[in-house]
Amino acid sequence: MEEQIKNYILDLGVDDVGFARMEDYQSPKSYAITSFLPSAKSVIVLAYKPLSSCESPSMTAAQNGYLDLGSFARSSSYQIARYLERTHNAKVATLPVAYPLDIQDDRKAIADFSQRHAAVAAGLGSFGRHNLVIHPRFGTRVIFTSIITNLSLQPSPKCEEFCTHCNLCVENCPARALDEEGKTDVVRCLSHSQPYGLIADITFQMQRLGSQPEEQKQMLTGAQYARLRQSAHLGNQYMCYNCLKSCPLGLA
Numbered sequence: 001m002e003e004q005i006k007n008y009i010l011d012l013g014v015d016d017v018g019f020a021r022m023e024d025y026q027s028p029k030s031y032a033i034t035s036f037l038p039s040a041k042s043v044i045v046l047a048y049k050p051l052s053s054c055e056s057p058s059m060t061a062a063q064n065g066y067l068d069l070g071s072f073a074r075s076s077s078y079q080i081a082r083y084l085e086r087t088h089n090a091k092v093a094t095l096p097v098a099y100p101l102d103i104q105d106d107r108k109a110i111a112d113f114s115q116r117h118a119a120v121a122a123g124l125g126s127f128g129r130h131n132l133v134i135h136p137r138f139g140t141r142v143i144f145t146s147i148i149t150n151l152s153l154q155p156s157p158k159c160e161e162f163c164t165h166c167n168l169c170v171e172n173c174p175a176r177a178l179d180e181e182g183k184t185d186v187v188r189c190l191s192h193s194q195p196y197g198l199i200a201d202i203t204f205q206m207q208r209l210g211s212q213p214e215e216q217k218q219m220l221t222g223a224q225y226a227r228l229r230q231s232a233h234l235g236n237q238y239m240c241y242n243c244l245k246s247c248p249l250g251l252a
Contacts, residue, residue, distance in 0.1 A: 001088065001151070001153070002019060002153055002154050005017075005044070005084070005088075005153075008080070008083055009044075009046065009076075009080055012076050012079060012080070013072070013076070014046045014047070014048060014076050014080075015047050015048055015049045015138070015142075016046075016047035016124060016135070016137070016138075017044065017045065017046055017047065017124075018044075018045045018047070018119070018122030018123045018124040018156040019042060019043070019044055019045075019122055019123075019153040019154065019155050019156050020042065020043045020045065020118060020121035020122040020123075020155050020156070021041070021042060021043075021121075021153075021155050022034075022040050022041055022042060022043065022148075024121040024155060025043055025117060025118055025121045026117060026121070027113070027114035027117040027118075029110050029114070030110065030111055030112060030113050030114045030117070031102075031112050031113065033113075033148055036093040036095065036112075036113065036148050037091060037092070037093040037148045037149070037150065039091050039150040040093075040148045040149070040150060041149065041150050041151060041152050041153075042148075042149050042150075042151055042152060042153040042155075043118050043121065043122060043146050043147070043148055043149075044080070044122075044146065044147040044148075044149060044153070045115070045118050045119050045121075045122035045124055045144055045145075045146045046073070046076065046077065046080070046144060046145045046146070046147070047119065047124050047135060047138070047142050047143075047144055048069055048072070048073050048076075048142065048143050048144070048145075049138045049141060049142055050065060050066065050069050050141055050142070050143065051065045051068070051069065053065040054066055054069070054141075054241070055141075055241065055244075055245050059239055062241065063234070063237045063238075063239075066237065066238075067234065067237070069143065070096075070097055070098065073096070073097050073143065073145045074096055074097075074145075076145075077094045077096065077145045077147060078094060080147060081094050081147055084147070084149060084151070088151060090149045090150060090151045091149065091150040092147055092148065092149045092150075093147070093148040093149075094145070094146075094147050095112075095113045095115070095118075095145060095146040095147070095148065096145055097115065097143055097144070097145050108186075109186045109187075109190060113146065115143075115144040115145065115146060116131075116132065116133050116144070118144065118146045119133045119135075119144045120133060120158075120159070121155075122155070122156050123155070123156035123157050123158050123159055124142075124144065124156075124159070125142070125159055125162070126159045126160065126161045126162055126163070127161075127163070128140065128162070128163035128169070128247065128249075129163050129165055129166075129167060129169055129170060129178070129181065130169035130170075130178055130184075130243040130244075130247065131178070131182070131183070131184045132243065132244065132247075134162040134163055134247075134249055134250070135250065136159055136162065137250070138250045139162075139247060139248075139249035139250015139251065140243075140244050140247040140249060140250060141244060141247075141250045142250075162249060163249075164248075164249070166248065168246040168247065168248065169242075169243040169246050169247055171246075172242045172243070172245075172246040173189075173242055173243055174192055174240065174242060175188040175189055175191065175192035175193070175240075176188060177189040177192075178243065192240055193238045193239060193240035194231075194237075194238060194239065195239055196227045196228050196230075196231035196232075196239075197231065200228060201228050201232065204219070204224060204225065204228055207219070208220070
């Protein structure tokens with residue numbers, strides 16, 4: 001069954017796939033797998049290699065590359081989930097690459113499900129110094145989505161450690177968010193990588209509320225507000241990929 005499922009997934013254009021048992025998924029902060037699917041037994045993790053345009057010096061080209069990839073990943077996950085239900089009579093829950101998140105006051109910037117920990121559990125890579133997953137073929141240049149299912153699947157073999165600890169990711173982080181090994185300073189990272197995210201939007205609105213009518217008009221017709229609106233519409237796209245781009249692993 002595993003080979004049949006794997007072949008179907010790869011035929012869709014997904015770059016790699018791995019399987020993990022529910023108990024092998026160990027994420028210290030995200031929700032338990034059974035909160036998504038009470039009958040869960042396995043996780044199917046899908047790997048996608050971004051287009052080369054995702055490292056373009058043009059942020060427009062880079063962001064469009066990731067938006068395209070996100071659309072393809074969502075579509076692929078949905079097709080695979082339908083296939084599992086139709087062909088194997090499975091129960092499934094798809095976990096996409098990003099939104100929506102269960103936003104709570106005590107869970108700021110914590111994803112409901114950790115694609116990184118799922119990928120490691122499914123043998124699709126190991127953690128690097130930058131706390132991202134390093135795939136054996138694609139290096140750091142990879143994103144993941146997952147499908148939780150009640151099927152009992154044979155787990156994929158685990159990967160060795162690939163990180164060379166060259167520290168280029170640490171040295172090239174403009175926010176100094178990787179200084180402490182084994183930890184990413186999320187506040188530092190997001191303040192730099194998402195300059196038009198939620199925090200920036202709240203700051204803008206507070207400033208606007210404290211301004212005079214003419215100042216408010218200028219603020220609402222300026223570039224800052226337009227960028228905030230565009231970011232909210234597209235889904236708070238990242239505008240820094242230094243930790244990924246500086247990693248030498250996975251380069252042809």
